[in-house]
Amino acid sequence: MTADPPAPRRTGKAGSGRRGALPIALDAVGGDYGAAPNVEGAVQAARAGVPVLLVGERTRLHAELGRHAGSGTLPIEVVDAPDLITMDDHATDVRRRPEASINVCTRLVREGRAAAAVSMGHSGATMTSALFTLGRIRGVDRPAILTHLPAQGGFTTLLDAGANTDVRPAYLAQWAQLASVYLRVLEGHENPTVGLLSIGEEDHKGSQLVLDTHALLRELHGQGRLNFHGNVEGNDIFKNTTDIVVTDGFTGNVVLKLAEGEAKVLFGWVKDALTRDLKSKLGALLVRGSLRSLAERLDPSTYGASILIGVRGLAFIGHGKSDARAVKNALLRASRAHEADLVSRLEAAFAEQAGPGTVG
Amino acid sequence: MTADPPAPRRTGKAGSGRRGALPIALDAVGGDYGAAPNVEGAVQAARAGVPVLLVGERTRLHAELGRHAGSGTLPIEVVDAPDLITMDDHATDVRRRPEASINVCTRLVREGRAAAAVSMGHSGATMTSALFTLGRIRGVDRPAILTHLPAQGGFTTLLDAGANTDVRPAYLAQWAQLASVYLRVLEGHENPTVGLLSIGEEDHKGSQLVLDTHALLRELHGQGRLNFHGNVEGNDIFKNTTDIVVTDGFTGNVVLKLAEGEAKVLFGWVKDALTRDLKSKLGALLVRGSLRSLAERLDPSTYGASILIGVRGLAFIGHGKSDARAVKNALLRASRAHEADLVSRLEAAFAEQAGPGTVG
Numbered sequence: 001m002t003a004d005p006p007a008p009r010r011t012g013k014a015g016s017g018r019r020g021a022l023p024i025a026l027d028a029v030g031g032d033y034g035a036a037p038n039v040e041g042a043v044q045a046a047r048a049g050v051p052v053l054l055v056g057e058r059t060r061l062h063a064e065l066g067r068h069a070g071s072g073t074l075p076i077e078v079v080d081a082p083d084l085i086t087m088d089d090h091a092t093d094v095r096r097r098p099e100a101s102i103n104v105c106t107r108l109v110r111e112g113r114a115a116a117a118v119s120m121g122h123s124g125a126t127m128t129s130a131l132f133t134l135g136r137i138r139g140v141d142r143p144a145i146l147t148h149l150p151a152q153g154g155f156t157t158l159l160d161a162g163a164n165t166d167v168r169p170a171y172l173a174q175w176a177q178l179a180s181v182y183l184r185v186l187e188g189h190e191n192p193t194v195g196l197l198s199i200g201e202e203d204h205k206g207s208q209l210v211l212d213t214h215a216l217l218r219e220l221h222g223q224g225r226l227n228f229h230g231n232v233e234g235n236d237i238f239k240n241t242t243d244i245v246v247t248d249g250f251t252g253n254v255v256l257k258l259a260e261g262e263a264k265v266l267f268g269w270v271k272d273a274l275t276r277d278l279k280s281k282l283g284a285l286l287v288r289g290s291l292r293s294l295a296e297r298l299d300p301s302t303y304g305a306s307i308l309i310g311v312r313g314l315a316f317i318g319h320g321k322s323d324a325r326a327v328k329n330a331l332l333r334a335s336r337a338h339e340a341d342l343v344s345r346l347e348a349a350f351a352e353q354a355g356p357g358t359v360g
Numbered sequence: 361m362t363a364d365p366p367a368p369r370r371t372g373k374a375g376s377g378r379r380g381a382l383p384i385a386l387d388a389v390g391g392d393y394g395a396a397p398n399v400e401g402a403v404q405a406a407r408a409g410v411p412v413l414l415v416g417e418r419t420r421l422h423a424e425l426g427r428h429a430g431s432g433t434l435p436i437e438v439v440d441a442p443d444l445i446t447m448d449d450h451a452t453d454v455r456r457r458p459e460a461s462i463n464v465c466t467r468l469v470r471e472g473r474a475a476a477a478v479s480m481g482h483s484g485a486t487m488t489s490a491l492f493t494l495g496r497i498r499g500v501d502r503p504a505i506l507t508h509l510p511a512q513g514g515f516t517t518l519l520d521a522g523a524n525t526d527v528r529p530a531y532l533a534q535w536a537q538l539a540s541v542y543l544r545v546l547e548g549h550e551n552p553t554v555g556l557l558s559i560g561e562e563d564h565k566g567s568q569l570v571l572d573t574h575a576l577l578r579e580l581h582g583q584g585r586l587n588f589h590g591n592v593e594g595n596d597i598f599k600n601t602t603d604i605v606v607t608d609g610f611t612g613n614v615v616l617k618l619a620e621g622e623a624k625v626l627f628g629w630v631k632d633a634l635t636r637d638l639k640s641k642l643g644a645l646l647v648r649g650s651l652r653s654l655a656e657r658l659d660p661s662t663y664g665a666s667i668l669i670g671v672r673g674l675a676f677i678g679h680g681k682s683d684a685r686a687v688k689n690a691l692l693r694a695s696r697a698h699e700a701d702l703v704s705r706l707e708a709a710f711a712e713q714a715g716p717g718t719v720g
Contacts, residue, residue, distance in 0.1 A: 152625055162559055165567040199522055199613040204450075207525040207610045234614040235621025250567045251611050253559040254594040255618055261595025262622050265512055266658070270630060273650035283646025290633035290640040298626070 021051065023075065024334045025105040025114035026327070029056035029084050030121020032320040038120065039064040041327020043071050048328070050335045051075035053114055056101045057082050079104060084121075087320070091124025095132060102126055106133035109313045115338035116314030118305060118330050120322040126315065127163055127308055134313035137178075137343070139350035142167070143310030144175045144249065145317060146182060148303045149259050151240035157183060157192075158237065158245050161306055162253035169213040172196070172246045173220055178309045179244045180226050181349045185340045195232030195242030197251060206231065209248065217246075225353060263298045304329030307337065309346070314338055381411065383435065384694045385465040385474035386687070389416035389444050390481020392680040398480065399424040401687020403431050408688070410695045411435035413474055416461045417442050439464060444481075447680070451484025455492060462486055466493035469673045475698035476674030478665060478690050480682040486675065487523050487668055494673035497703070499710035502527070503670030504535045504609065505677060506542060508663045509619050511600035517543060517552075518597065518605050521666055522613035529573040532556070532606045533580055538669045539604045540586050541709045545700050555592030555602030557611060566591065569608065577606075585713060623658045664689030667697065669706070674698055 024045075028038040039061065042052040054061045058080040065071050065078070081101040085094055094100060102121060106129045108114035119126045123145075131143060144160035159175045160167070176194045183189040196214055198206035203214060214231065221228035229242045237245055237255065247255070270291070274284035296302060304326050305318035314337050318330050384405075388398040399421065402412040414421045418440040425431050425438070441461040445454055454460060462481060466489045468474035479486045483505075491503060504520035519535045520527070536554045543549040556574055558566035563574060574591065581588035589602045597605055597615065607615070630651070634644035656662060664686050665678035674697050678690050 152628075165559065165570075197614060199525065199610055199617075210525075210610075234617030234619075235624075237618055238622045238625040247614075250559055250570075251614055254557060254607075254611055255614060257559075257594030258597055258615055258618060259594075259622060262598045262619060263626060264595075265598040266623060266626050268512075269654055269657075270651070273654045274647055276650045280647045280650040283643040283648075286643025287634055287640045287647060288643075290636045291630070294629050294633045297629075 022113075022115040022338065023051035023053045023077070024331050024338075025053045025055055025079070025108040025117045026331065027056065027101050027105050027117070027119035027121050027126070028054040028061055029101060030119045030126075031318070031322055032087075032120075033323075035060050035064045037322060037324045038327050040068065040324035041322075041331065042076055043068045043074060044324060044328040045331035045335075046071075046074035046076050048332060050331050051077075052331060053077050053079050053105075053108060055079045055081050055105050055108070056084065079108070085125040087122055089122065089125065091122065091128045094122075094125040094128045100125070100129075102129045103133065106130050106313070106315065109315070110134055116316060116334035118316040118318065118327075118334050120305070120318040120320060120327065120330075123162065123317050123320075126317050130308050130311045130313070130315035134311045134315065137310055137312050137347050137350055139353070140174050140178065140310040142171045142174075143308050144171070144178070145252075145306045146175075146179055146309045147252075147256055147306040149237060149256070150263075150297055150302075151238050153240050155303075156237050156240050156245055157243060158247070158252055158255060159309065160247065160249035160252045161256045162249045163308065164249040166250075167209065167248040169209060169216050172209075172213045172248070173216045174310070176217060176226050176228070176244060176246045177220070177349065178346060179246070181346050182307070182309060182342065183243060185342050185345045186337060189243055191227045192243035193227050193229045194244045194246060195229050195236060197234070197237075197245050197247035197255075198231035199233065201231050201233065203231065213246075260300055267295060267298065301326035301329065304331075304333050307333075312347070313343060382473075382475035382698065383411035383413045383437070384691050384698075385413045385415055385439070385468040385477045386691065387416065387461050387465050387477070387479035387481050387486070388414040388421055389461060390479045390486075391678070391682055392447075392480075393683075395420050395424045397682060397684045398687050400428070400684035401682075401691065402436055403428045403434060404684060404688040405691035405695075406431075406434035406436050408692060410691050411437075412691060413437050413439050413465075413468060415439045415441050415464050415468070416444065439468070445485040447482055449482065449485065451482065451488045454482075454485040454488045460485070460489075462489045463493065466490050466673070466675065469675070470494055476676060476694035478676040478678065478687075478694050480665070480678040480680060480687065480690075483522065483677050483680075486677050490668050490671045490673070490675035494671045494675065497670055497672050497707050497710055499713070500534050500538065500670040502531045502534075503668050504531070504538070505612075505666045506535075506539055506669045507616055507666035509597060509616070510623075510657055510662075511598050513600050515663075516597050516600050516605055517603060518607070518612055518615060519669065520607065520609035520612045521616045522609045523668065524609040526610075527569065527608040529569065529576045532569075532573045532608070533576045534670070536577060536586050536588070536604060536606045537580070537709065538706060539606070541706050542667070542669060542702065543603060545702050545705045546697060549603055551587045552603035553587050553589045554604045554606060555589050555596060557594070557597075557605050557607035557615075558591035559593065561591050561593065563591065573606075620660050627655060627658065661686035661689065664691075664693050667693075672707070673703060 105117035465477035665676040
């Protein structure tokens with residue numbers, strides 16, 4: 001069941017072309033809980049038909065696999081990578097440790113031997129590794145983390161959720177375009193609306209960055225390159241006023257963590273309220289089922305992981321506290337993105353508009 | 361019941377000194393719903409012992425007051441101000457319309473004839489009016505909007521919630537100090553902890569603004585001027601990791617609106633879940649009481665309004681969609697701040713540290 005790292009072989013068309021049977025490379029020891037949830041999630045994904053390469057310390061991964069009866073017949077292989085970037089390391093350490101598991105994952109993608117890299121480990125290291133190993137799509141200055149938040153009527157797509165803290169208007173405009181293609185290709189949204197996160201709906205409200213970005217998005221809208229709705233505010237995210245919300249990676253990261261943290265605390269309060277007295281406890285027995293499906297909807301594991309969009313290959317970044325369900329969903333999502341040929345579609349969209357305009 | 365605007369009389373110690381009997385000036389036609397909730401809230405506050413000056417178009421306010429039986433015996437007076445800044449106006453319009461109701465409110469404070477100005481109307485106009493009429497506390501570069509968010513174990517104090525979109529590290533350091541004094545004076549928190557909103561707990565994570573502010577807060581902590589905990593993340597706000605969270609006014613405004621919007625949507629989902637089927641509906645009847653007190657805790661009206669901290673006088677900015685309860689709570693809060701002599705205490709704290717250091 002172990003695949004020794006084969007000799008490097010470049011395909012030239014990283015992340016595109018060879019669809020279907022290609023496995024997903026999972027950084028299988030990354031994340032706060034180590035190998036256990038990663039391997040369990042991989043087993044679940046493999047049972048659902050997605051082949052997986054478990055990348056990490058071979059002995060640990062084999063031991064973990066051994067705990068899942070029948071895993072020997074599943075499309076799972078172990079790729080040895082004894083070095084691991086931990087939360088105590090700096091993101092940049094990844095550049096001088098080529099044998100770290102995340103680097104092995106992204107190299108497998110670059111060499112056309114894996115469809116995507118997925119990691120629940122050090123986010124910064126994953127971004128750095130993906131960026132330097134896979135490179136950027138032509139016309140994209142900075143890749144961004146694209147994530148989904150539950151919202152009225154479905155979900156709102158938010159980016160950048162944390163890859164870039166200090167940004168320029170052109171980055172946000174590129175992200176809006178990347179996300180538009182993403183939703184078209186993966187979710188069948190033909191003409192998704194784009195909102196620019198600000199502190200007022202009015203065009204003249206916001207920071208200098210927002211004012212400049214607003215003008216740029218307006219221009220791209222006029223050229224038919226995206227469907228710009230205008231400024232949106234914090235409360236519009238859960239209202240799903242627009243399909244996509246673009247913002248800098250600082251604000252986006254705060255938004256993502258606040259949204260998750262608030263859902264957790266509020267749900268805890270609802271639970272407390274339901275056990276406050278005998279009457280409430282009795283009622284709680286009756287509403288338990290309904291509330292459980294709501295809790296599931298709010299659980300970040302439902303989305304699995306966020307894509308690092310704009311790199312020339314598929315890379316997904318998950319929560320350090322991911323459980324097996326999150327790992328499984330991340331692997332399925334990665335597989336879907338590969339089957340839809342997402343990276344080629346993104347490249348094509350940016351190639352089309354090369355020439356005049358700010359992007360391209 | 362009508363008080364004509366008396367001849368201007370400056371007290372020299374605006375916002376301090378004459379405590380107790382001084383009324384609160386309410387911009388009584390401001391806000392999305394006009395006079396009705398303002399007057400109703402004023403009547404409730406007056407019944408609770410807080411005298412109010414209703415500032416706005418005299419005829420409308422008298423008509424509205426007439427709808428409240430017995431209001432003639434309450435400590436409420438009407439101050440005529442026919443001009444009103446609406447949401448269609450720019451915040452800067454306030455400077456060339458001296459008779460606009462919000463300007464009359466802040467002038468009443470400056471002249472020592474009102475304890476505080478409270479408005480549910482145009483936030484930008486209120487800030488501009490307060491800043492230009494009342495001036496800044498010596499040592500404060502930019503006033504900030506200080507607000508409270510419900511959190512585990514109580515509430516978290518957040519600033520700036522939207523007054524300043526483009527900021528400098530020194531502003532955030534001053535806000536941290538202003539909020540520390542505020543919590544000491546009004547909430548009895550002897551040594552409140554300060555968190556700097558970032559995208560990672562680690563000192564080296566964040567935007568350039570955060571890195572520079574972090575260094576400054578560390579320095580002030582070393583000098584015993586505040587109790588700096590370090591960086592906090594979006595999820596720490598509802599966890600109440602620190603008493604105070606400081607951030608720029610762009611991020612803070614997004615946080616505030618997202619937090620309110622998410623609570624609203626999530627609570628709506630809980631309600632939907634509780635009416636999904638007969639079993640849930642039955643259970644809902646039993647848990648209704650417990651959930652109602654939770655809903656109240658999450659309702660922004662509970663806090664009433666946010667203080668514009670750093671101006672030389674008391675000014676409170678409320679939600680455009682404020683109901684009578686929010687107006688009442690804002691007036692009570694304003695009265696408490698006046699009775700606690702907040703502005704003088706803030707001035708004293710900044711005067712003490714004049715001299716060396718970044719602030720002063």
